[in-house]
Amino acid sequence: MARLYRAALTLLLLLCGCAKEQDNAIHIGVIAELTGDIPAVGASCKNAAEMAVKTVNDMGGIDIGGKKYVVKTQIEDSAGRADQAASAALKLITRDKVIAIIGPNASSGAIPASEIAETSKIPMISPWSTNPKTTIDPKTGKQKSYVFRACYMDSFQGRVLAAFALGQLKAKRAAVLYDVASEVLKGQAEVFKQTFEEKGGTITGFETYTTGNKDFSVQMTKLKNGSPDLILLPTYYSDVPLQVEQARRLGITVPILGSDAWASHDLLGLCGNNCEGAFFSSHFCSSSTAPGVKKFVDDYNALYGSVPDDVAALTYDSFGILFEAMKRAAKPASEDIKTAIQKINGFQGVTGNITFHEGSGDPEKSVVILQIKDGDFRWFSDIKP
Amino acid sequence: MKSNNFWVRFTSNRLPVFVGAGFVATLIVSRFSLMDQYVELVAMYVGINIILALSLNIVNGYMGEFSVGHAGFMAVGAYGASVLSVKILPAGVWVFPVAIVAGGLLAAAAAVVVAIPSFKTRGDYLAIVTLSFNMIVKSVLENIDAVGGPRGFLGMEKLTTLPWVFAWTVASVWAVRNFVYSNIGRGVLSIREDEMAGEAMGVDTQKVKLQAFVISSFFAGVAGGLYAHLLQFISPRSFDILKSTEILIMVYLGGVGSIAGSIAGAVIYTVLIEALRVLGQWRMVIMPLMLVILMIFRPKGIFGYTEFSWFKPATAKKREGAAIMSHQPLRQVETGGLLAIDGLTHYFGGLCALSDFNLRLSAGQILGVIGPNGSGKTTLFNLISGYYKPTQGSISVHGAELTRLRPNEINALGIARTFQNIRLFNNLTVEDNVKIGMFGSAGYNASGALLRTRRFKQCERDMSEHAQELLELFALDRYRAEPAKNLPYGLKRRLEIVRALATRPALLLLDEPAAGMNPAETGALMELVQRIRDDFKLTIMVIEHHMSFIMGLCETIRVLDFGVTIAAGTADEIKNDKKVIEAYLGSSGARNYKTGGNS
Numbered sequence: 003m004a005r006l007y008r009a010a011l012t013l014l015l016l017l018c019g020c021a022k023e024q025d026n027a028i029h030i031g032v033i034a035e036l037t038g039d040i041p042a043v044g045a046s047c048k049n050a051a052e053m054a055v056k057t058v059n060d061m062g063g064i065d066i067g068g069k070k071y072v073v074k075t076q077i078e079d080s081a082g083r084a085d086q087a088a089s090a091a092l093k094l095i096t097r098d099k100v101i102a103i104i105g106p107n108a109s110s111g112a113i114p115a116s117e118i119a120e121t122s123k124i125p126m127i128s129p130w131s132t133n134p135k136t137t138i139d140p141k142t143g144k145q146k147s148y149v150f151r152a153c154y155m156d157s158f159q160g161r162v163l164a165a166f167a168l169g170q171l172k173a174k175r176a177a178v179l180y181d182v183a184s185e186v187l188k189g190q191a192e193v194f195k196q197t198f199e200e201k202g203g204t205i206t207g208f209e210t211y212t213t214g215n216k217d218f219s220v221q222m223t224k225l226k227n228g229s230p231d232l233i234l235l236p237t238y239y240s241d242v243p244l245q246v247e248q249a250r251r252l253g254i255t256v257p258i259l260g261s262d263a264w265a266s267h268d269l270l271g272l273c274g275n276n277c278e279g280a281f282f283s284s285h286f287c288s289s290s291t292a293p294g295v296k297k298f299v300d301d302y303n304a305l306y307g308s309v310p311d312d313v314a315a316l317t318y319d320s321f322g323i324l325f326e327a328m329k330r331a332a333k334p335a336s337e338d339i340k341t342a343i344q345k346i347n348g349f350q351g352v353t354g355n356i357t358f359h360e361g362s363g364d365p366e367k368s369v370v371i372l373q374i375k376d377g378d379f380r381w382f383s384d385i386k387p
Numbered sequence: 388m389k390s391n392n393f394w395v396r397f398t399s400n401r402l403p404v405f406v407g408a409g410f411v412a413t414l415i416v417s418r419f420s421l422m423d424q425y426v427e428l429v430a431m432y433v434g435i436n437i438i439l440a441l442s443l444n445i446v447n448g449y450m451g452e453f454s455v456g457h458a459g460f461m462a463v464g465a466y467g468a469s470v471l472s473v474k475i476l477p478a479g480v481w482v483f484p485v486a487i488v489a490g491g492l493l494a495a496a497a498a499v500v501v502a503i504p505s506f507k508t509r510g511d512y513l514a515i516v517t518l519s520f521n522m523i524v525k526s527v528l529e530n531i532d533a534v535g536g537p538r539g540f541l542g543m544e545k546l547t548t549l550p551w552v553f554a555w556t557v558a559s560v561w562a563v564r565n566f567v568y569s570n571i572g573r574g575v576l577s578i579r580e581d582e583m584a585g586e587a588m589g590v591d592t593q594k595v596k597l598q599a600f601v602i603s604s605f606f607a608g609v610a611g612g613l614y615a616h617l618l619q620f621i622s623p624r625s626f627d628i629l630k631s632t633e634i635l636i637m638v639y640l641g642g643v644g645s646i647a648g649s650i651a652g653a654v655i656y657t658v659l660i661e662a663l664r665v666l667g668q669w670r671m672v673i674m675p676l677m678l679v680i681l682m683i684f685r686p687k688g689i690f691g692y693t694e695f696s697w698f699k700p701a702t703a704k705k706r707e708g709a710a711i712m713s714h715q716p717l718r719q720v721e722t723g724g725l726l727a728i729d730g731l732t733h734y735f736g737g738l739c740a741l742s743d744f745n746l747r748l749s750a751g752q753i754l755g756v757i758g759p760n761g762s763g764k765t766t767l768f769n770l771i772s773g774y775y776k777p778t779q780g781s782i783s784v785h786g787a788e789l790t791r792l793r794p795n796e797i798n799a800l801g802i803a804r805t806f807q808n809i810r811l812f813n814n815l816t817v818e819d820n821v822k823i824g825m826f827g828s829a830g831y832n833a834s835g836a837l838l839r840t841r842r843f844k845q846c847e848r849d850m851s852e853h854a855q856e857l858l859e860l861f862a863l864d865r866y867r868a869e870p871a872k873n874l875p876y877g878l879k880r881r882l883e884i885v886r887a888l889a890t891r892p893a894l895l896l897l898d899e900p901a902a903g904m905n906p907a908e909t910g911a912l913m914e915l916v917q918r919i920r921d922d923f924k925l926t927i928m929v930i931e932h933h934m935s936f937i938m939g940l941c942e943t944i945r946v947l948d949f950g951v952t953i954a955a956g957t958a959d960e961i962k963n964d965k966k967v968i969e970a971y972l973g974s975s976g977a978r979n980y981k982t983g984g985n986s
Binding site for chain 2: 036089
């Protein structure tokens with residue numbers, strides 16, 4: 003029994019562990035999905051966060067109101083769960099006294115964390131949360147003041163995909179197959195359909211499946227019977243190879259269009275020749291030759307030995323936005339930083355040109371369209387809103 | 388030891404004071420924000436997880452079934468409570484408790500839907516059904532746009548506060564304790580220990596399972612409602628299989644079949660998850676690892692099957708000079724036959740186990756059933772007690788037809804039995820074994836148990852006294868608090884008879900009561916059986932291989948061979964029956980026996 007008490011006491015002490023203070027340090031919290039069902043997202047986020055902070059500190063820190071500050075990060079795991087994201091946010095705010103939070107990436111964690119950030123008046127930037135509800139106060143329906151995101155939303159992506167299909171691919175008839183169990187993909191499919199029809203296109207088929215399905219032949223046959231000019235597959239990269247293969251086997255030769263859920267290099271190996279020529283929208287193009295992007299990709303590759311994915315790029319840009327805002331703030335206080343983020347205009351990040359408008363946490367930025375060509379992702383075009 | 392007793396007395400008397408003080412403390416803490424918000428949040432998670440662990444423990448720990456989809460019920464409660472508080476109920480102080488209770492009731496209603504098909508059979512079936520239920524709930528929620536679909540549901544006020552969580556946690560502990568330590572709770576335990584024996588003792592296992600499952604789900608729903616109003620955001624993803632697994636971990640970590648275990652499991656799990664944040668991604672490896680280690684060294688969890696004394700209600704001591712209760716059959720035959728069996732035939736596939744068996748048994752008789760192994764004796768008992776449905780024929784007691792009834796219903800008509808291979812409720816105390824025998828005559832229902840009504844207390848005290856009396860009569864009272872598995876063999880046999888007597892039967896079926904006993908023990912058992920026949924006004928059927936036992940005890944004897952009745956009569960008649968000797972010794976053996984007998 004005594005041992006039990008001792009163990010409990012140790013735990014209590016661990017829980018109450020004190021945060022140390024340093025005069026010229028500012029603390030930024032990161033909430034990432036290090037464990038759980040999307041650990042790859044958490045790992046990319048953590049890597050990019052550490053790299054962004056190291057870059058700033060190597061240059062002597064950050065200059066706020068004429069004083070140099072060293073940036074310190076505290077990275078917390080959300081395990082991809084809503085409750086743990088909330089406790090991580092509260093721990094960062096009450097224990098580690100962070101003045102801003104980057105993350106969580108998954109919307110299921112970002113929404114509860116954003117509630118806490120908003121009530122605690124701590125700016126939070128989610129790199130990857132595309133759920134519109136993240137930045138909206140559910141009670142008033144207005145935008146939250148302290149919550150931002152670095153990515154564009156699904157609805158925006160759906161609109162851009164529709165514009166691309168009609169404009170550059172000259173498609174008049176489109177068919178869609180999407181994963182109904184994913185909030186993101188469902189949103190993209192629905193907005194695409196709506197926009198495409200509004201702009202004069204026809205949706206010839208609108209089929210669904212659920213995560214884990216492996217046979218799409220029934221849906222593909224239905225899509226084929228509508229004789230579309232284009233097939234949109236807002237589906238995860240792991241499902242794409244089977245779908246494309248089954249489409250090709252049925253003799254579907256029209257262009258295939260995907261969304262950011264395709265953006266994994268694993269797709270290239272899995273899909274082989276079948277995906278050649280397909281397009282998809284993305285947050286980020288790692289093969290871009292723009293100087294900022296190239297430096298980011300090279301540095302990341304040198305540090306971690308891999309090509310950064312869109313989560314890494316968006317995390318890096320989230321820090322970029324935060325640092326930019328800090329430089330413009332009068333003092334390292336959450337309130338000043340929040341106001342400065344709202345005024346970000348034309349920030350040149352690795353994922354594009356980012357602008358925030360007063361009263362909205364959702365950025366205005368361009369969408370990258372990539373094409374699979376010669377077994378690699380190639381930049382095809384930038385679509386500005 | 389003395390200080391320990393003092394501590395027990397002190398805490399059991401002061402428990403309401405402690406609970407009240409705790410509640411006031413949480414009120415003050417949350418009103419004046421005395422606690423770090425982070426610690427407060429973790430404390431609230433702890434409370435919610437305690438409720439979840441208790442809820443699952445009822446099914447997995449106490450009932451011994453295996454639900455793996457409890458997050459599904461939590462989801463029903465969470466969405467139900469949230470929709471009510473956001474969309475339906477007008478704003479007001481009473482919204483929150485009403486929404487939470489309604490969420491719990493919705494989850495309970497869902498449990499009825501799940502339970503009805505799955506409790507028809509036993510075993511892994513429930514695991515599969517609950518797993519599917521969890522997945523169905525998740526996909527249904529993903530497809531209802533009115534509650535946000537996969538994007539989740541928001542708009543709840545932050546109504547869950549520390550005092551509320553404290554109050555609900557205490558209420559859940561109290562309710563689960565009341566439930567577990569009641570007649571229904573003992574019925575639930577009998578299902579875990581030995582469902583077949585429980586049925587034979589009159590436990591309506593289907594009803595008990597349903598009640599346990601419904602109460603369990605109610606609390607899962609309550610926890611869901613609290614969770615939703617704490618995070619102000621719920622999405623189908625929050626209630627996936629991983630969440631169910633989390634609850635399972637807490638239950639098996641803390642200990643199955645223990646309230647202290649549920650509390651310990653929830654506290655350790657929730658606090659460690661936060662405290663181990665320093666470990667980064669290794670954090671989530673520690674918990675499963677701990678569980679694996681624990682399962683190797685303590686497979687039932689830290690507190691498995693044991694309980695802190697303050698979670699047990701005090702058992703009533705027998706009052707001095709209390710009126711001796713009747714042990715005589717609940718239903719006495721006035722005149723004539725007690726049991727009538729006509730043309731009873733039973734086939735296992737193509738094998739005829741019992742063929743055209745006929746019997747008239749009148750009150751007060753002792754009938755012996757003998758025959759070589761495999762001759763259909765136990766089949767006969769299983770047919771009478773309702774485990775098998777006969778292929779043909781009829782059995783009636785007091786003129787009521789039994790063949791369509793379930794074992795517990797047959798027990799209620801006054802037939803109790805023991806088993807060839809002892810089937811006690813091994814992990815339960817000797818007293819509880821006997822009390823389960825009284826299941827059918829408890830005199831209060833589930834709500835009485837949950838609210839601990841005056842009637843409940845009265846009935847419980849009566850049952851305790853009755854049980855102690857029976858134990859005293861059979862010299863088992865000093866083992867009262869001992870788990871049945873610790874008894875020596877002979878006493879186990881005796882306890883099984885006492886347990887059967889506790890159901891106050893008119894007819895007692897004893898299946899090889901003297902198996903494994905030496906001649907002295909067998910003699911003592913004979914006297915015991917005679918005594919209970921007289922004292923308890925019983926009619927007895929006994930299967931035995933000890934010939935001296937049968938010959939000395941039974942007025943009439945039936946001999947079975949390959950399912951066919953080959954002889955019937957008194958001991959002397961049977962002893963000299965040619966067919967009987969042949970059946971036991973074979974035809975050549977019979978010759979030898981005869982010649983041997985002549986010389």
